[in-house]
Amino acid sequence: MTQRQPVLFVPHGGGPWPFMQGFGPPGMWDGLRSFLEGIEASLPAPPKAFLVVSAHWETERPTVDADPAPGMLFDYYGFPEHTYRLSYPAPGAPQLAARVRALLGEAGIACDEARGRGFDHGVFVPMMLIHPRAETPVLQMSLQKGASVARHIEIGRALAPLREEGVLIIGSGLSYHNLREFFSGDEAPRASARSFDDWLTQTLLVEDCDARDRRLGEWLDAPGARASHPTPEHLEPLFVIAGAAGQDRGRQVFHGEFWSKSVSGFAFG
Template identity: 40%
Template sequence: MAHRRTDAVAMNASSLPSLFVSHGSPMLAIEDSATGRFLDRLGASMPRPRAVVVASAHFNAASPTVAAALSPATIHDFGGFPRALYDIRYPAAGAPELASDVAQRLVSAGFDARIDHHHGLDHGVWVPLRRIYPQADIPVLALSVDPAQTAAWHYRLGLALAPLRRDGVLVMGSGGFSHNLHALDWQHADAPAFAWMSAFTDALRDRLIDGDIAGALDWQALPQALRNHPTPEHLYPLYVALGAGGEGARGRLLHRDVELGGLALDAFAFE
C-alpha cells in the first residue's frame, strides 16, 4: 500500500475546537490531493468562526508576535513553483483589535508579546485557509513561533489563547506532522511510508489521542524524532493548537496521509 489516509467524522456542531493542520507543499493550494480535498470539507464541518488565529511554521520571531495589518498581504515565501501559485492572493481582512486582545492575553500569561502592523499572511497561513475558507471572508491573524524555544513553551502559549474559542475565534496551528525535506522520495509522490517516519508519527499520534500531554511534549524522546524534525519550526504549531484546546485536551484525528514517503500530513482537533 502506497500510504494510508484517514478522514474523521464531522465535528460536534456545538463546539469550536482548536486545530492543527499539516500544510505540506505550497502546491496544496491548487493541486487535487487527498489532503486538499480534506481541507475543502473542513470548514463546513465546524461552526463558522468570527476570526482565525494561525500559528505558522513560516512566521518565526524571538518574541511571540501577532500580525495586526488591517489588510494583510499574501506572502509568496517560496521559490521554484509554477507561476499560477504566485498569482494567488488571499484577500482576507485582518483584525487589529483582536490582535491587541491576543497580545494582551499573552502578556498576561508572562510572554513578551509584540504586535506587527505590517506582516502579511505567509504560505503556512494562506495555503490551508484557501482550501478551508475559499471565500476569504473571515478575518485572519498570523501568530509567530520560535524555533529556539521548546514544545512546552508553545503549549503554554496555546493555553493562554484557549479562552478565545468561547468567543468564536478559531485557533489553528499550521506546520507538518513530519518535516524533513532532505529525506523525501521526490520522484514518487505515492511512495510507501518510510519506517523512520512511521516510528515517530505513530508514537506522537498515540500520545495526542490518549491525552498524554507530558509524553507529547517530550517529542525528542520519541523514536526517530530528529530525523523527522531536524528543525522544530513545523512541529511547534502543533503544540500551540494542543494548548489552545485547553487543559487536559485530547487530540481527535481528522485526517492522515503520507506523501513522498516521509511527509506526514496529519490533522487534529483539540478540545
C-alpha cells in the same frame, strides 16, 4: 450565543501544491484537499475569526500581524510563475491581535505586533481551501524562535479563552518535515515517518492532558523523531494547539502519505 470552537493542527502541504498540476504522484494531494475543504462544515458554528500559527514565521517573541488588510508573502522558491500571483484577500484582525496580546500579557508572556508582513504560505495555502470566500478575519501569529515545548504549550494555554469567543485556532505545519529525505524512495525515511506518526497519534490520544504534555516535551526521544524533524518549527504549531486544547483529548482527523511519508492532522474538542 457563541459556540466554543475546537482547535486544529493541519498539514499545509508542500509549497503552493493546490495550484499546480503534476506536483507529486497523481492523487497524492486529494485527501489533504478534501480534508481542508471540509473543515468549515465540520465546525459547530462559523468562526468569528481565524487565528493561524504558522511554521513559517519565527520571531524572538510571539508576534501577531495586526495589519487590517494583510498582503501576500510568497515564501517559496522555484515554482511556476502563476503561483506568485495568488491572492487571499481576507481581512486582518487588529482587534483580535490586541486581544491576543492582552491574553498573553496576563500570562506573563510578552507579545509583539507587526504590520506589513503579509500571509505566508503556511497561512494562505490552507486558508484558500478552508475558507475560500475569504470573508472572515484572519490573524497570523508567529512561533517563538528557539522556545521550548513547554513555552509553546504555555502560549497556547493563554490563548484558550479565544475558543469561547468563537475564534478557530489553527496550527499550520507538518507532522513530517525532513526536506532532504522527503523525495527519497528509501525505506529508512518511510519507516521513520511511520514510527513518529504513530507515536504522535498515540500521544495526542492520551486522556490526561498533563501526561500528554509531558510526552510532547519528550518528543525528541520518540521513535523516528529526529529523522522526521531535523528542525522543530513544523511541529511547534502543534504544541501551541495542545496548550489551547486544555483538557480536550486529541484525535487524528487526517492521515495521508506525501512521497510515501506519513503525515497527519489533529483536532481537539
